[in-house]
Amino acid sequence: MKLAMNYLIKNEADxxxxxxKVHSQLGADCFVIIDNGSTDNTRELLDSVKDQYEMIIIDRPLLDYQQSNWKTEMAKTAASKLGADWSIANDADEFWIPKDGSLKTEMVSSGSILECPRYNVLFDRKAFDGEAPYYTQTNRVQYPINYPKGIQCSQPNLSIMMGNxxxxxxxxxxxxxxxxxGNHRAWHAWGWLNSKKSQNIDIYHYPIRxxxxFIQNIENRKALLDAGVSKMGDxxxxxxxxxxxxxIEEELDRLTVTEKSRDTLFDLGVLVEDSTASMAISDLLSERSS
Incomplete structure (x- = not known):
């Protein structure tokens, strides 16, 4: 069983x-990457490791951001050119952590779609201001707040990181x-028959690092909106x-865990202490560099 991990990225040098490195040790055998016109040194970093991994890099410096088309293209490229039996369309800020074995444990030859839950991980505000590494953070959203759909742009007091x-x-x-x-769903010839929910993989999401x-990402999204891109999350x-x-400073208080909010969020169960990803990422990065 050969697993490809595919990325659509822009300015993800950090x-x-x-x-x-982490996913190559957890079961990803090969990688297909579309670089959407990075202006930092993301592209140079990819070139520096392309001989260490089975990897295809595609330059796509366009502002139309065809997520579904490009992610489908990467999955089919992984299958046709790298012989991948399964594909994961990943984001650079998401880590797929298996509870046991590898990422491929549940990826059988008769399968179709494997659905995996995803959780936001929040920075402590002091650690954020102190520029601590993202993987040291252990504040995971356990019971997200079920905000009504479509109010993110009209209610400035909401915390996007606490939402479902x-x-x-x-x-x-x-x-x-x-x-x-967004790789939340896929269409598959027999997905209606045997798609399943994973019992082994949890996805840890680190969007605010x-x-x-954060500001660089916002500026990139502004450029896309200015260019006429219409399909974009609220x-x-x-x-x-x-x-x-x-x-932005006020928003960062809502996107991190402040001293004022910490006890309440943990007491209500919205947040829980979870060191699973922190330990796994730290250990795997240490192993790779040693």
Missing amino acids: IILDNI IHGKVAVRSRGLVRVKG SKEK HYRRWVSLYQDGL
Whole structure:
């Protein structure tokens, strides 16, 4: 069983090599990467490791951001050119951590779609301001707040990180029809018959890692909106609006865990202490560099 991990990325120099290193040790055998016009040194970092892994890099410096088309293209490229039996369309800030064995434990030859739950991990505000490594953080959202759909742009007091987020899917190459835009769903020839929910893989999501990176991401999303891109999550539209209004510091208080909010969030069970990903990422990065 051969597993491909595929990335659509732009300006992910702070985390992309960590992501590749960790998943290569957890069961990812090969990688297909579309670089969407990075302006930091992401592309140079990929070139520096491309001989260490079975990897295809595609340059796609366009502003139309065709998520579903490009993620489907990567999965089919992984199958046709690298012989991948399964594919994961991953984001650079997501780590797929198996409870036991490897990522491939549940990826059988008769399968179709494997649905995996995803959880946000929040920074302590002091650690965030102190530029601590993202993987040292252990504040995981356990019971997300079920905000009504469509109010993210109109309610400035909400915490996007506390809201409910969709899981992601791994997909069997044979029978794949299409990977949906955010990789929350996929169309598969026999997905209606035998898709299953994973009992082994949890996905840990680290979207807020530094103020510089956060603002860089917002500026990238603003450029896409200015170019006429219409398919974009409301949380990105919210952040672009707050950025333009000079309200990013207040938003960062809502996206991290402050001393004022910590006890309440843990007492209510919204957050839980979870060191699973922190320990796994730290250990795997240490093993790779030693």
